[in-house]
Amino acid sequence: MAEFKQADSLYEWFDQRLGIDKFVKVMMTEYWIPKNINFLWAMGVLLTVMFTLLVVSGIFLLMYYKPDINMAFDSVNYTIMQEVGYGWLFRHIHAVGASVVFLVIYIHMFTGIYYGSYKKGREMIWISGMLLFVLFSAEGFSGYMLPWGQMSYWAAYVITEIFGGIPLIGGDLVVWIRGNFYVSDSTLTRFFMLHVLLVPLAIIGAIVLHFYALRFPHVNNEAGEFFDFDQEAEKYLAGDKKNSKVVPFWPVFLSKDFFVLGVFLVFFFYLVFFHYDFAMDPVNFDKADGLKTPAHIYPEWYFLWSYEVLRGFFFEIAGISGKSLGLIAFAVAQGVFFVLPWLDRSPMVKPANQRPYFKYWFWFLMVDLIVLTVYGKLPPTGANAWVGFASSMTFLMLFIALPFITRAEAKKVGGK
Amino acid sequence: MMDESRRGFVGKAFGAFAAVGGVASLIAMKKTWDPLPSVMSAGFTTVDVSALEANKLEIAVWRGKPIFILKYTEDMKPTDGRSVKVGDHYYSVMIGLCTHLGCIPAYRCDEKDFKCACHGGEFTLAGVQKFGPPPRPLDLPPFKIDGTTLVLGEEGPEYKAMMAKAGGA
Numbered sequence: 092m093a094e095f096k097q098a099d100s101l102y103e104w105f106d107q108r109l110g111i112d113k114f115v116k117v118m119m120t121e122y123w124i125p126k127n128i129n130f131l132w133a134m135g136v137l138l139t140v141m142f143t144l145l146v147v148s149g150i151f152l153l154m155y156y157k158p159d160i161n162m163a164f165d166s167v168n169y170t171i172m173q174e175v176g177y178g179w180l181f182r183h184i185h186a187v188g189a190s191v192v193f194l195v196i197y198i199h200m201f202t203g204i205y206y207g208s209y210k211k212g213r214e215m216i217w218i219s220g221m222l223l224f225v226l227f228s229a230e231g232f233s234g235y236m237l238p239w240g241q242m243s244y245w246a247a248y249v250i251t252e253i254f255g256g257i258p259l260i261g262g263d264l265v266v267w268i269r270g271n272f273y274v275s276d277s278t279l280t281r282f283f284m285l286h287v288l289l290v291p292l293a294i295i296g297a298i299v300l301h302f303y304a305l306r307f308p309h310v311n312n313e314a315g316e317f318f319d320f321d322q323e324a325e326k327y328l329a330g331d332k333k334n335s336k337v338v339p340f341w342p343v344f345l346s347k348d349f350f351v352l353g354v355f356l357v358f359f360f361y362l363v364f365f366h367y368d369f370a371m372d373p374v375n376f377d378k379a380d381g382l383k384t385p386a387h388i389y390p391e392w393y394f395l396w397s398y399e400v401l402r403g404f405f406f407e408i409a410g411i412s413g414k415s416l417g418l419i420a421f422a423v424a425q426g427v428f429f430v431l432p433w434l435d436r437s438p439m440v441k442p443a444n445q446r447p448y449f450k451y452w453f454w455f456l457m458v459d460l461i462v463l464t465v466y467g468k469l470p471p472t473g474a475n476a477w478v479g480f481a482s483s484m485t486f487l488m489l490f491i492a493l494p495f496i497t498r499a500e501a502k503k504v505g506g507k
Numbered sequence: 508m509m510d511e512s513r514r515g516f517v518g519k520a521f522g523a524f525a526a527v528g529g530v531a532s533l534i535a536m537k538k539t540w541d542p543l544p545s546v547m548s549a550g551f552t553t554v555d556v557s558a559l560e561a562n563k564l565e566i567a568v569w570r571g572k573p574i575f576i577l578k579y580t581e582d583m584k585p586t587d588g589r590s591v592k593v594g595d596h597y598y599s600v601m602i603g604l605c606t607h608l609g610c611i612p613a614y615r616c617d618e619k620d621f622k623c624a625c626h627g628g629e630f631t632l633a634g635v636q637k638f639g640p641p642p643r644p645l646d647l648p649p650f651k652i653d654g655t656t657l658v659l660g661e662e663g664p665e666y667k668a669m670m671a672k673a674g675g676a
Contacts, residue, residue: 272546273572281540
């Protein structure tokens with residue numbers, strides 16, 4: 092056993108046993124962040140805070156929620172909303188938080204794409220981040236089912252039905268996922284389990300991986316510049332803070348982050364208190380009824396772009412049915428961002444505006460995603476269906492074209 | 508050297524044993540997610556159609572879906588490949604979800620047809636689309652005729668013949 096000296100203070104007593112000094116250095120005061128960054132680099136901390144808010148509000152909702160098809164709707168809309176003290180607050184934080192967390196995820200993701208933060212050693216940061224996106228999507232989808240309103244029911248119905256398109260095993264797979272031939276009590280209870288335990292556990296694991304993946308390649312900066320972090324850290328510790336290119340995570344980086352966080356939370360709680368209705372679809376205030384389909388089914392805003400890719404192919408091409416084509420396109424759309432580090436063939440790590448060809452690709456993608464999102468909400472009839480088809484095709488073509496565009500770019504800039 | 512290979516063997520044996528246990532537990536996990544026996548047995552619905560009133564729509568529920576059962580009067584003409592003869596009467600047996608976007612059409616006993624309120628689709632009494640956006644006739648549930656009883660969820664010869672006809676057309 093290691094030898095222990097008599098501790099002079101309570102702090103020392105803990106430090107001897109838990110290595111607090113060392114831990115704080117590694118995690119906070121000597122974890123180095125580049126200086127040359129802007130407010131977009133605050134999104135990671137915002138997401139951590141949002142996830143915490145969702146967990147805490149979720150814990151309080153869990154005290155009164157009942158995962159049973161006969162009780163779920165009333166336990167949310169009557170018990171939590173009207174009887175439980177401040178139950179409405181936790182529900183609105185949870186619902187608005189689920190929506191806003193996706194807004195921040197998208198900003199975080201597109202910041203990464205814009206600044207090329209997925210390249211040259213940062214691939215694992217990108218992949219673990221995309222894994223988090225998929226897990227958050229699963230979390231959002233499973234949670235949306237729980238209030239057991241009409242939109243809960245039919246979203247669950249339509250999304251589980253998607254798996255029916257998989258050849259050979261599709262039909263059985265849908266029944267297996269639902270635990271019944273239709274969305275029913277067994278479906279609700281298993282998605283409840285996923286929402287409150289399995290998926291959050293996986294999310295926490297993926298967050299740890301995501302943070303850990305940052306340790307070796309380090310955080311990117313506004314110019315995409317590569318430098319020796321150890322050397323810059325030495326400069327900082329020697330007192331030459333002005334010429335050092337890095338700052339410690341705590342207290343320097345986080346103090347600025349807290350400012351951005353403060354502004355963000357004002358916006359967030361403004362939504363929670365005064366505009367929560369945008370996260371509360373009126374259709375979902377009718378209790379689920381498996382025998383009555385709402386006239387128009389659509390997902391929450393953050394799933395609209397991929398929902399539109401799914402619907403975009405509404406006619407047969409080369410003997411493959413529209414349904415299958417939509418399913419293939421949907422599967423591609425879910426997976427294609429994962430391989431972005433390898434589709435981008437240019438070694439250049441620079442913000443998009445300094446990349447001669449990539450900048451067009453980036454803004455084209457942004458416009459296309461907005462078009463997909465807008466049309467994903469509209470009924471797919473007449474001209475809407477064709478806009479959906481064109482924008483879905485554009486989405487796929489953009490990713491097919493990316494290796495060629497970036498290879499041409501690499502040639503133009505001479506491999507820089 | 509002898510010792511090395513012994514360790515290697517023990518390691519592999521341990522790994523293989525653990526792998527078998529892992530696979531076995533995966534099977535248990537898969538089975539836990541399977542529909543329960545009570546759910547599977549509830550996957551069949553039986554309806555005695557002899558007592559039904561002609562030209563009045565009966566809606567049975569099978570696997571959470573509405574099933575239209577319509578008994579024909581003498582002057583209602585059967586449609587080849589869509590109408591089923593049970594005893595002396597013809598019937599329509601179909602899934603009551605509009606093939607456009609899944610709403611439940613209503614039966615109009617005066618016009619003797621179905622009208623979907625959502626987007627205005629219309630179907631004949633045998634469920635063939637005749638107006639509006641529905642892309643195909645109402646789907647047929649698998650059924651078997653057992654005397655005057657209809658067993659929904661089982662594929663009888665009449666159902667197979669109808670599906671063969673629909674597939675060939």
